[in-house]
Amino acid sequence: MTTKKVVLRFSAETADKPIIYHLVKDYDLIINILKAQINPHKEGTMVLEISGDKYDEGISFLEKQGILVQPLETEVVRNEQRCTSCGACSAHCPTQALYIERPSMDVRFDGEKCILCLMCLKICPVRAMEVRV
Structure with a gap:
């Protein structure tokens, strides 16, 4: 099972969508939210630890939704x-x-x-x- 830490960057258009819900329900991923922040303009960032066999499919879903996904390499x-x-x-x-x-x-x-x-x-x-x- 793959476990990785990633940073998600949401635009105002994607900030109010149930993205994490779909990662859990549709891709059977285990999500640990390490940090989340949204500003008054509804742009946000989220640091997640993601585990599951469908990790790559889940990341692809995020990118198709217009969410910037960056590995947490630092x-x-x-x-x-x-x-x-x-x-x-x-x-x-x-x-x-x-x-x-x-x-x-x-x-x-x-x-x-x-x-x-x-x-x-x-x-x-x-x-x-x-x-x-």
């Missing part, structure tokens, strides 16, 4: 040498991929939980969080 990594364990990033991480380990008070990073919101890059005062392509 990842956020923590530069251990730069990190001072100040904890600023952990307070802003929506998935707790960055967290403070107690009692040592060291900042830890679980890349599997990361949804690439990139808040940590903006918040980190010593630039210890980096994007790897």
Whole structure:
């Protein structure tokens, strides 16, 4: 079974369609929505983890609907040498991929939980969080 992370980009014309419903019902795909955002102009992005034997058929369906599908090939990594364990990033991480380990008070990073919101890059005062392509 194929499992991949993708970024979907919706236009105002496609944002109100039941796209995820069809991926699940028509293509028997397992969908994990990692991040979703829609702006006032009804344009949106969604980061999904998609699993299933009909993965390629589901992706083809999305593209036929006018949705831009991009593989999620980048990842956020923590530069251990730069990190001072100040904890600023952990307070802003929506998935707790960055967290403070107690009692040592060291900042830890679980890349599997990361949804690439990139808040940590903006918040980190010593630039210890980096994007790897």
